[in-house]
Every structure is written in C-alpha cells, then in structure tokens.
Amino acid sequence: MAIEYDAKYFSPRDTLECGQIFRFAPYREGYKVFSADRACYVYSRGNTTYIECDDEEYFYDFFDLARDYEAINARARAFGVPLLSLGAERGAGLRLLNQNAEEMIFSFIISQNNNIPRIKGIIERICSELGEERTFSGGRYRTFPSAHRLAEAGADFFKRAGAGYRDAYLAETSARIADEGIADLFGLSTPELRGSLLTYKGVGPKVADCISLFGFARRECFPVDTWIEKLYHADFGGTLKDRNKINAYFCKLFGDDAGYMQQYLFYAKRENFGRG
DNA sequence: CTCCAGGCTTTAG
C-alpha cells in the first residue's frame, strides 16, 4: 500500500531538508519520517514519489497533497526576486508539512538560538527516553511524548537531553499544556493564535510564527530568523532592523503565500543557491 | 580563542 505523487512537486529531500521538520532519517532509497505517533517511508523513483505507511489519510494531509504546488511555485517565480526564483526552481519539490501542533510547540521552543543538527539531537534524545515504542517497516521507533510525559520528566531531564537554558521553558510549557490542553487554539483566528502562543514560556514572535505555519496550517505566517534577516538585507535591499517590522514587510509583500515564500527563501539561502 | 545557530526572558533606561 503506497501513495503515489508526481515527483516534480514532491521531493522528499527538498521537503525534509528545509528546516520545518526535525524527525527524519535516511532510509533505503529515501527517508523514514516520524510525526507524533506515526511513521512513514518516503522515496522517489523515476518521476514518482511514493509514501509507504499504515495510515494514508494521515500522511496525505501531512504532506499537504491536496494543495496545488505548481500554482504556488509559479506565483513565487512571478515576484521577480532572484533568490526567490532560485528557491522556487531548485526547490520546486518543496512542500509545507501539516504537522502535529503540540510537537511543533516543543520542537520550536528547542530551536531558539540553536542550530538544526543540535535541535534534531535534542528531540531525538527526548523521544527515545519518553516516547512509546512502536514498530514500522521492520524497525523500532519512538513516538513524540505527550505533554503529560514531558511535564513529569521536568527541567532536569531536559537539561540532560542537552536542551541547555531552554530546560525551564520546556518544563513550564509542558506542565501548562498537560493541565490545559491546546484544543482551544485551533478555533482562533491567526492573529489571535499568535497572541495566545506568545503567552507560552519560551515562545516569542519567530517561534509563534513557526508553530502557526507548520502546526496550524496558517500559511500567511512568515517566521523571521537569523537567515531571513540576512537575506532581507542582502537580497531585498532592506534597511529595517526590528524583526517585527521585517516580518510585517514580508507579510504585506507576500500576503496569503507568505509561508510558502518564506520556505523557498530559507531553503535557497541555507543551500547557498546562486553561489555554488 | 571568538563567532554563530530557525531567539527569548529579564532588566535597565
């Protein structure tokens, strides 16, 4: 049983290596991908990308397969910004994922002032210690722990997992979510959601935008991190210094497509397209 | 050694 999709607008590599997900590993012809308590094997062969999994409905939504990325890609190239066009051309197979909201909250708290390889290591250690063991495709993996399990573990556990000073943020936010849940967040408008996310310890503007974009499918959000700040100056001739103002600039420029454009730009900058 | 990484909280002015 497998989902099949045109590989031109669904590249496992482009989709997984653009910084929106931290739980995946090379496997055979492609990757094993883990989300919440599920797993799949995704790979391309010829002009087709295949997803092998036990829950096709979940991963059809997860990989955003209902969305028309040919149209999104065309709109990206129409802006006439060289770096964005490069990202859209060489990252045409990039898709935004619809990920588990709780997993995004904890993952992006860990991501602050951190680098992607280390973020992946911290999350992997947390899952291997606290996640439930499952099997998939002849191997074992661990689920992403519940807020309750995380809250039980406490700050000292996060410290041992390598989270550094973020240990207290994770402890406080996991305790809060274990107590309150996050069901109320899904019905909020995007500005309301952002405001609510900002009340969680360890969640600032950039992290709130990542959670909204990847965990709540709010594609009008545009996270501004150190890479975006750099390309804003180098590739858009920007002069603003305040990240909130840079965020407002890009949100106005890209509107409802902001999240997709952000991913193309982030990917292009990090992969160093245009100089190599 | 310093600088940087998908920044945030706290404190000072």
Next chain:
DNA sequence: CTAAAGCATGGA
C-alpha cells in the same frame, strides 16, 4: 515604550 544583557551547547 525600546535597547541590551544573559543565556547552554557544540561545531566552525
């Protein structure tokens, strides 16, 4: 209100 110090960790 804005500006800046402080923060754990590991790789370049």
